[in-house]
Amino acid sequence: MNTSNHYDVAIIGAGMSGLAAGIRLAHFGKKVCIFERHNAVGGLNSFYSLSGRKFDVGLHALTNFVRPGVKGTPLTKLLRQLRIDRAEFALCEQKQSRVAFGPGGETSLRFTNDFSVFESEIAAQFPVQIDGFRRLVTKIRAFDDVSLDAAPVSARAVVREHITDPLLEDMLFCPVMYYGSAQEHDMEFGQFVIMFKALFLEGFARPLDGVRVILRVLLDKYRQAGGERRMKCGVTKIVAHASRASALVLDSGEEITATHVISSIGAPETERLIGSATGKLPLSPGRLSFVETITILNRQPAELGWGRDTIVFFNDSPRFDYVCPDEPVDVRSGVICIPNNFDYGPDLNLAEGIFRVTCLARYDRWAPLPEADYQAAKRAWFATVQRSARRFVPTIADDALAEATLTTDMFTPRTITKFTGHIGGAIYGAPVKHRQGRTELENVYLCGTDQGFLGIIGAMLSGISMANYHILQKG
């Protein structure tokens, strides 16, 4: 065997989960290489430069934030497992976020990193529901959400045992679904618990310089541990022999071998690389994709009256419909993120104002458009998305906003597929998760979105868990 082309572990994809798996494995002496098709790391949580500005993709806020001294939560586990000092992430907490429902945001529930704020808002606005809500929270706190073999249960059904007002039910589901559900209408209860804890019981934070800071820390750890990385070098085929991956064919045509393969690219995407010959039904990819509009402002959003909210989850309809829309975009609900509204400390903030809006979108309405039509659709939908979202933040006159706007950008489901390779622009992957990360091949394991720990911290924990479970624990 040509040892220079043989690795103990080959990892496909340099996103958060692949990097985290790589750090663990390299730290414990495995010969590891991460193969990434794109020229930047981060996968679904990355950044790009346009006219000298850096734009984050993915990260609105790092969820799962807990203050120093709080132990046993996903953030602490992650820091320990990757030997990261929490100061390296330089996390700054959110100011406040809201769930705003009704055509003008008439019902609004505020929450911060202090859970009692959310609880008292619910007590004030849904007094009949508060006892049920508290019982639900007790159940959530006690739930073992990292079990790798729990039976799936409907989250809607569990929540309805405790919450009888559909408005409150939807207001709880909206943030939780928008920040991680690959399933339409409902979620698996374990997934709901992971996200509920991540958003409400823990909280939001981010480094001043955004996702780049986190990626830089991960890359440094990986490099220090001796991990290799090949960029602009994707994997085109997993060669299977006797139920095992015997080789990986790279974009360059080169072949490498590895004792273990960890794939972070998604379950159907991995299956496609294997070119299934087992006769099993192919895994179905997710249908949920998103557009995001980004508006860069020449002043702090606070100067326009947008200084309070960090994140706003909004919905204008009688029921919250988390579903792949028929139209290219569904602007009835969405998420607003104003990254300036984290508490970066006195006199510290981002140099420019940023106003981001995410809405559900339909991949196949964007994918086939000829370039000119695609650009026109982006312009038209940008305006519609922004108009819809502005109903849920303090009113600013159109001309005042236009005058403050330096530039805008927008990504669509098509952008997501182009840069991440996820089929159908499915940010949260396929609706069916594979908790144990198994594939049809004995030595190929999944990590990342399709393994099923959600959010950025979840993605990293997924890489860690799969590296531990399948490789490190076995010696």
Added chain:
Amino acid sequence: MTKEECKKIVLDIIADIAPDEDLSNVKPEVRLRDQLQLDSMDFLDIVMELRKRHSIEVPEADYQQLASLDSCAEYLTPKFLALVAKG
């Protein structure tokens, strides 16, 4: 290698994997889990670091031997001595 040195090695490992724990008053006879917030992931890391740093193998069946600093010392010291003798 004395038992005290062996305890120090284990404490040094815990200090690296759980820098947020206060290790100044760890009681050697009390289970580590009862005085520090260590979960199964952390115990796996103690085992892995023993292998990485000191070439000491702890088979899964023996993990309970690492419950307290005293039991660690009882279990690991002969392994360290065997390595020295071989070395």
